[in-house]
Amino acid sequence: MPVDKDSKSSADLSISHELVTLIRGFFATPVITAVGRLGFFEFILKQPVFSSSDFPQAANQSLLKNIFQYLERLDLLKSLQEGQYECTPLGKQIFQRLSSFLAPHSYGDYMVRLYDQLIQAPPLHQPKVDRLENILGSGRTHERYFPTAISYIRRKLKPQWIVDIGCGDGKFLGFVLQDIPEIKSIGIDLSEVSVQTTQKNLKQRFPGRTIHAFDCNGADVSTWSQKVKSFVNEESLTISMWFLLHEISERDPSRVIRFLTEVHRLFPRTPLAVCELVRQSAELLAQNRQTLVMPEYLLFHDISGQGVLSWTEYQTILKQIPYDLVMQRTFDEIGSELETPEPATFVWVLVPRPS
Ligand SMILES: C[S@@+](CC[C@H](N)C(=O)[O-])C[C@H]1O[C@@H](n2cnc3c(N)ncnc32)[C@H](O)[C@@H]1O
Structure with a gap:
């Protein structure tokens, strides 16, 4: 039977899409939450062009640069020149919804300890909800x-x-x-x-x-x-x-x-x-x-x-x-x-x- 090339490739694409969705959240949610907690979103709303040095509270500047590069690869930031960035239209839409990331991320400790929880018999060390992030x-x-x-x-x-x-x-x-x-x-x-x-x-x-x-x-x-x-x-x-x-x-x-x-x-x-x-x-x-x-x-x-x-x-x-x-x-x-x-x-x- 001949293989229908178009439908095969669209099936492959949709599997890739599912895979990427499953993996991306694991990385993107902590990244967006972390920069959100730095006050990043309030800042970029007022100051559309920025660089990592605008966030001196991030003592680890090289990590912040890695994060900006990651956000650029997700089409949320666009790099300009000399380490400067601006938000893309998609970035603006997503960053305005920081609160959607905070409540799920407040359960991060449960996710990080999932494997330990899975293989240990109770009583377990109870993971903690990050109350401040949660509220x-x-x-x-x-x-x-x-x-x-x-x-x-x-x-x-x-x-x-x-x-x-x-x-x-x-x-x-x-x-x-x-x-x-x-x-x-x-x-x-x-x-x-x-x-x-x-x-x-x-x-x-x-x-x-x-x-x-x-x-x-x-x-x-x-x-x-x-x-x-x-x-x-x-x-x-x-x-x-x-x-x-x-x-x-x-x-x-x-x-x-x-x-x-x-x-x-x-x-x-x-x-x-x-x-x-x-x-x-x-x-x-x-x-x-x-x-x-x-x-x-x-x-x-x-x-x-x-x-x-x-x-x-x-x-x-x-x-x-x-x-x-x-x-x-x-x-x-x-x-x-x-x-x-x-x-x-x-x-x-x-x-x-x-x-
Ligand atoms: C979803 S928040 C409530 C939101 C809040 N009413 C507001 O205006 O945004 C749920 C709150 O219920 C609290 N909570 C959970 N279990 C509780 C309990 N058994 N008794 C009283 N408060 C509880 C949590 O600490 C959390 O602050």
């Missing part, structure tokens, strides 16, 4: 999910307090304080770095506003509820949870049901704003692998013990909690001829049913 990346990446929830809170719920469980760097609280005059805020996070960053960021930006933050495990509702009640007294509040449920689910929807039922018992008149990631089916993700980074998101959530649940599991949760869904917004839905579309992320506003 910087997640805060920015999540900005697009905030407006619908904030608009609903401002127009319909009108609380005197907003309490954000898993407050990160306080990004969400910052948007709420900016959009809703007079509202008072409380940030709660497991990580002390997050609590300190939230407090510092918000107090600087909103002097004179009521801003509290403290560290506590969000799953320990009885502890944080007491502290929250001591601040708010009888005033009204809304509780928000951005990507917290998967932190406490352990992949078991009944843990989420118990958690939300406990929140309802202690705050029976308080609405909730919830945002979550969805475990989309492997088939859907495989079909859409070239445009979605969800396979990587699910991997680092899984190996760091975070239980992202499926859309079906969230529908089950909804039926079994003492709340009514009053607002839903879904993001990045993917579907196929065979499967109904599933979102990658959703925002819910839930109002409590009378007990």
Whole structure:
């Protein structure tokens, strides 16, 4: 049988493309994250022509030069003369999305230790998430999910307090304080770095506003509820949870049901704003692998013990909690001829049913 030359070469090309994609991320993500953390992107936005000596904070100048050459080979930088560079149009587009690299890269320690983890019997030395990188990346990446929830809170719920469980760097609280005059805020996070960053960021930006933050495990509702009640007294509040449920689910929807039922018992008149990631089916993700980074998101959530649940599991949760869904917004839905579309992320506003 004659070989169809054209289709053979396009098959070879597509295998090469897959291979390059698989390998490139391993190198490009740490490179972009590292220069991003140097302040590279803020600098080049103001100063379009630059050289490595514009970054004296990089003590290892020869490494920085190697990095610039690598970025040139990826068509992200263009070399001019005498060691000077400018960004290409592609580079500008990519560098503006630094935050997309930060959250995945914050799990770098898990990836570097993968082989050791694989061949050792538990208990293992737990790799660490780079918290600062994580909160910087997640805060920015999540900005697009905030407006619908904030608009609903401002127009319909009108609380005197907003309490954000898993407050990160306080990004969400910052948007709420900016959009809703007079509202008072409380940030709660497991990580002390997050609590300190939230407090510092918000107090600087909103002097004179009521801003509290403290560290506590969000799953320990009885502890944080007491502290929250001591601040708010009888005033009204809304509780928000951005990507917290998967932190406490352990992949078991009944843990989420118990958690939300406990929140309802202690705050029976308080609405909730919830945002979550969805475990989309492997088939859907495989079909859409070239445009979605969800396979990587699910991997680092899984190996760091975070239980992202499926859309079906969230529908089950909804039926079994003492709340009514009053607002839903879904993001990045993917579907196929065979499967109904599933979102990658959703925002819910839930109002409590009378007990
Ligand atoms: C995705 S970030 C939240 C983003 C944040 N609300 C914002 O405005 O950008 C998740 C945060 O939840 C925190 N976290 C994780 N598990 C937690 C838990 N069990 N209790 C409280 N906070 C937790 C993490 O430290 C992290 O800062």
